[in-house]
Amino acid sequence: MAExxxxxxxxxxxxxHSRRFWIVxxxxxxxxxxxxxxxxxxxxxxxxxxxxxxxxxxxxxDGHRHIVWNLxxxxxxxxxxxxxxxxxxxxxxxxxxxxxxxxxxxxxVSAGAVLAVILTMPFSSAAIPINGxxxxxxxxxALLSIGMLYMFNxxxxxxxxxxxxxxxxxxxxxxxxxxxxMLRQQEGLASILLWSFGSLNGRVWAHWNMIWPxxxxxxxxxxxxxxxxxxxQLGDETAVGLGLPLFRTRLLLxxxxxxxTAVSVSAVGAIGFAGLIGPHIAAKLVGRHPVYLxxxxxxxxxxxxxxxxxxxxxATLSFSLPGMxxxxxxxxxxxxTTLLGAPFFLxxxxxxxxxx
Amino acid sequence: MPSETVAIPKPKERRPQRRLxxxxxxxxxxxxxxxxxxLKGGSPSPSWGELAGLISGEGDALVRTIVAEIxxxxxxxxxxxxxxxxxxxxxxxxxxxxxxxxxxxxGLSAGxxxxxxxxxxxxxxxxxxLQPLCVLAGGLAGGAVVIMAARIARGAAGMLLIGMSVTAMxxxxxxxxxxxxxxxxxxxxxxxxxxxxxxxxxxxxxxxxPWFAAMLPVAFVLAKRVNLxxxxxxxxxxxxxxxxxxxxxxxxxxxxxxxxTVAECGPIGYVSLLAPHLARAVILSQDARLVLPVxxxxxxxxxxxxxxxxxxxxAPLELPVGVWTTLVGGxxxxxxxxxxxxxxxxxxx
Numbered sequence: 023m024a025e026x027x028x029x030x031x032x033x034x035x036x037x038x039h040s041r042r043f044w045i046v047x048x049x050x051x052x053x054x055x056x057x058x059x060x061x062x063x064x065x066x067x068x069x070x071x072x073x074x075x076x077x078x079x080x081x082x083x084d085g086h087r088h089i090v091w092n093l094x095x096x097x098x099x100x101x102x103x104x105x106x107x108x109x110x111x112x113x114x115x116x117x118x119x120x121x122x123x124x125x126x127x128x129x130x131v132s133a134g135a136v137l138a139v140i141l142t143m144p145f146s147s148a149a150i151p152i153n154g155x156x157x158x159x160x161x162x163x164a165l166l167s168i169g170m171l172y173m174f175n176x177x178x179x180x181x182x183x184x185x186x187x188x189x190x191x192x193x194x195x196x197x198x199x200x201x202x203x204m205l206r207q208q209e210g211l212a213s214i215l216l217w218s219f220g221s222l223n224g225r226v227w228a229h230w231n232m233i234w235p236x237x238x239x240x241x242x243x244x245x246x247x248x249x250x251x252x253x254x255q256l257g258d259e260t261a262v263g264l265g266l267p268l269f270r271t272r273l274l275l276x277x278x279x280x281x282x283t284a285v286s287v288s289a290v291g292a293i294g295f296a297g298l299i300g301p302h303i304a305a306k307l308v309g310r311h312p313v314y315l316x317x318x319x320x321x322x323x324x325x326x327x328x329x330x331x332x333x334x335x336x337a338t339l340s341f342s343l344p345g346m347x348x349x350x351x352x353x354x355x356x357x358x359t360t361l362l363g364a365p366f367f368l369x370x371x372x373x374x375x376x377x378x
Numbered sequence: 379m380p381s382e383t384v385a386i387p388k389p390k391e392r393r394p395q396r397r398l399x400x401x402x403x404x405x406x407x408x409x410x411x412x413x414x415x416x417l418k419g420g421s422p423s424p425s426w427g428e429l430a431g432l433i434s435g436e437g438d439a440l441v442r443t444i445v446a447e448i449x450x451x452x453x454x455x456x457x458x459x460x461x462x463x464x465x466x467x468x469x470x471x472x473x474x475x476x477x478x479x480x481x482x483x484x485g486l487s488a489g490x491x492x493x494x495x496x497x498x499x500x501x502x503x504x505x506x507x508l509q510p511l512c513v514l515a516g517g518l519a520g521g522a523v524v525i526m527a528a529r530i531a532r533g534a535a536g537m538l539l540i541g542m543s544v545t546a547m548x549x550x551x552x553x554x555x556x557x558x559x560x561x562x563x564x565x566x567x568x569x570x571x572x573x574x575x576x577x578x579x580x581x582x583x584x585x586x587x588p589w590f591a592a593m594l595p596v597a598f599v600l601a602k603r604v605n606l607x608x609x610x611x612x613x614x615x616x617x618x619x620x621x622x623x624x625x626x627x628x629x630x631x632x633x634x635x636x637x638x639t640v641a642e643c644g645p646i647g648y649v650s651l652l653a654p655h656l657a658r659a660v661i662l663s664q665d666a667r668l669v670l671p672v673x674x675x676x677x678x679x680x681x682x683x684x685x686x687x688x689x690x691x692x693a694p695l696e697l698p699v700g701v702w703t704t705l706v707g708g709x710x711x712x713x714x715x716x717x718x719x720x721x722x723x724x725x726x727x
Contacts, residue, residue: 123539174712174715174716184715186539187478187538187539187542187715188712188715188716190538190539190542191708191711191712191715192708192712194482194647194704194708195704195705195708195709195712197704198647198700198701198704198705198708199705201571201572201698201701202697202701202705204568205572205697205698205701211564211565211568212556212559212564212565215553215556215564215568216553216556216557219549219553221557294546294550295546353554353557354553354554354557356550356553357550357551357553357554357557358550360546360547360549360550360553361547361550361551363546364543364544364546364547364550365543365547367539367543367546368540368543368544371536371539371540371543
């Protein structure tokens, strides 16, 4: 593999790019830390930096310690991790399908995961269960929908907007199936509906415990696959010529994307468009070479989701919307990412010809 | 949106007019059958003799009330809404010269749903009888955004994706409203959001009727223009019509047909997408003047039949017809998508 030459289609990988990547990584990590601190500080009870530090180190008032440790910290961590997983899944899908419009939520992978989870929910339970089984169940659904998409795509070899359209329709069919199942769960309808759109309300340590082992296992796997993904990006013939087992690599990467999506969905629900925006901004910053793109996407999408949750929270607090003055919950973060992401998708659609 | 190359439609060997009559007769027969099933099925299930007796004013008062006040309006509404959806879809596919165009993919349904949600959840002071008009306005606004955005689209799929992202944005706002609503509101609204013909009476039929009566003739008048637009913008202009203006007029008619149904029954997906496809397959023609009536018949039968199936198959449970049509119709649409390689009528890729 030519490491120091610019290869058309996959982006450069040179010393200059490497330096740039480390700078971007540093900036993103700093942003992430800042956002976590912001997330801890603002809310119904604003805390100062000293108060947060005191609470984190186990001193300070009991109330503050409770707010920081039990309410805000797990929520920030879950947001960060789930966003990062989604961003990585989006980056992988975009590379494997060679299509800049791919996104796990958009093409129905998240909807498949949601479907599987709702299917296995106990009858008439009013809340989404939290247990270690969830990511595996969700993975089943995600795999099913990704397989469906691949099958439909494989027959025509369609690419670009067409494949995205197939995904969108598949997602709408899966969502109809979801609504059908939700009919029997009238009691928890509102919470399931919010969850199927993605929300961070009420995420606690249990959610964090559910996803961190998966994240720890999956993210390094994906990063290890980045070099192979780069070869895949060159086109099938070149990749075969370079000795890459095409089918196996693609299958492995898709499997990873499905798993990443499923884990994120089982913790925060089907957050839309985070997996689209993250990788694209990352590509603008560090180039499209997967070795750089994948880690940058993780950081960016993580930053994005935590920012979206923070925006949703502060929007609820600062504008007293009619009928919402006395509510304690905040807007779902999924609504924020969708409202930001859909116009971004439109913008991408305009650029598609240049990108493909 | 405009096709790159223009081809003259190939003359078909069989004349489509000859297929029109059998198709129409079959359609009318199917409608009669659906009405019969719709009146008889369920509990209580009157015998044919009893049903005939009801017409002449005999029989049990309870059964008569059930048949005349609950079952009959539901079937009638299903037929009317189905026909309107199908005509709306035919017009839209013709005007956009895009066989994959369907109102559910173009932001209309989402706009209408959003308006309905705003009224319900925010408790906007809108008088009850004006609510359908507000929903209509929401649907038209959603459609207008997409049509304006479509100017930048390239190709059939690109245009639908624009519709999809506008829909996603509207859904984002919708979910904000849902987050704000009480649990009770959400349940109420959810039933609407799925698209259903349950619990609709003569009142809803009367509200849809003016649109049905006014817009269907308009659609048939527009059929000629649709034919010209199907040839592609260049040939249409060559034949002396203003392609841009015609398209907007046709889309407006289509949007009005659709939005008036969404206001009463909620968004019902994929009927308007599939009925024209079936109609074209049945009469082997792309002449909108022939496709339009046949697809109206097919749409009416499809929707009313789907509703009866949803009502009777799992009785006493009931499937909302919108879920049902999306499940089946979406799958069929996926198959169409994966089989065909282009969306345009003539030319395209």
